[in-house]
Amino acid sequence: MSPADLVRVLVEPFTEPIVQRAAAGVVLLGIVGGLAGCWVVLYGLSYAAESLAHGSLPGMVVAVAAGLPLVVGTSGGLLVAAAAIALVARVPALGRDTAVSIVISTMLGLGALLALAPSTPRGLAALLFGDVLGLSTADLAVGVLVAALLAVLLTVFHGRLLAVGFDRESAARLGVRPGLVELLLLVLLGLALVVVVPALGNLLAAAILIGPAATARLVTRRVPSLLAVAVLLAIGCGLAGLEASYQLSTASGATIAATILVVYLLALGRATLRRRSVPPAGSSGPAVR
């Protein structure tokens, strides 16, 4: 096969309108997931991100059953799950992980109960594993809005997020309130999930938040370049996953998630090998935390 043929085969999927729409969606997911994901990873919120996505299931099922837009159900589910986790985490003697686990198991149980009830339309699998190829114009519009909002919020609060992430105590002394900043980050995470969950599914959504950001962290430590690398990686993995799912005719959301994981594992392997061959530099401490 000549290079021209290869290019033609690779470009072919993107001549179809449905794939073009999905590609536009994936670019938006990449921007949203990459931007929010960096702060999620820097603040050690991976479990929260993964679980909050699970927690929106009952809301999504209710939205489908009531004929409401999925975005509405997802937001509702996320709000309830976040509030419940905040509440349970305040119970003394139980850690945050246990609180998250309790809430998520209950929400998933409720979601499955509602979804598998005889009166609910079938389609639990689409909610759990997403449907990138089924994104509507409204979904894309919401994606553009959220991406813009995230970019603005992250620019405005960049300094404060950095200060609290770097050193909670001295940030407090500088007049930044850590509690408020952490709350803001949860709001940002929720905003990102509202866009990502309907596309990639309840169970796979967190991949595009955590994966590209964690991979970027292995390559660079400065926060501005971290954000840039994460967004580019998220878009790149998304498009590559879309391409692979078209060529291999596999499920699109799962293929994107698998691509993200493979890229992360490759980066982790490379980082480990380099560390073995080069003595660790003294300056390689974490930039944030």
Added chain:
Amino acid sequence: MLGPFLFPFVQRSLAEIVLLSFAAGLLGSWVVLRGLAFFTHAVGHGSFPGLVLAGGLGLPPQLSALVVGLLFAGGLQRLSRARGGAYDVVTALLLIGALAVGVILASDVFHSGSDVETLLFGSLLAIGTQDLVLAGVAGLVALAASAWLGQAWLATGFDHDGARQLGLRSAAPDALLLLLVAVTAIAALTAVGVLLVSALFVVPAATARLLTRSLRALQAGAVLLVAAEGTAGLWLSVRINAPPGATIALVSGVVFGAAAALRAVVPLIVASRPVFRGR
């Protein structure tokens, strides 16, 4: 009232839940005390591709889930020790990766169809003899391990350095705890599915933790709660024709909520008790 329990297949489900309650309650207590909730959650998810493979290739599902689940747990421990691989990041990505691989296998290789929902949320009403045997063995192993290693788990959980000074090597019992949680969680997959393992291993023990500070009472309470919530959830699911695993998860969550509310209202229950009496 007892109508559902007159069906032989429901009686088998009941037996499965009661047998599982030993492993889930005893090890669940350690999961809660040692903060292993995310690990437990991840191991359940991690064995999903194993179950899909077993369904597609006609392998025994428990064995296949066990092999894949143990590979997953081992990979997780190995990768999270690599520098630059933060534990929560590696866990989250690997478990999502396992789900993604499982979905691709199910939808595009084996065309497993609606079996996927059964694997995700369990099939407690279709329990085989193998499942019962596995649950019984898991319970016995959990009992023996709790009696034999409980002291070491307690010591390392509270004070790593102190435990080392007492001559306890903290690495081996800890690794064994993770291994046991992984193996017994897999015994629970037929009952509650890969997504709801925490409904048996985390929620009841966390509920018991709210109501007592003594280790013995915590473990006994957790075992009883798993059995009671499982029985109640099973009964309800047959009455309202709902999936049993999901119903049990919901019942356990509601009981936890009630216990947390009770504790907030009646703080006397736990106040002024000594911290862990141990053995």
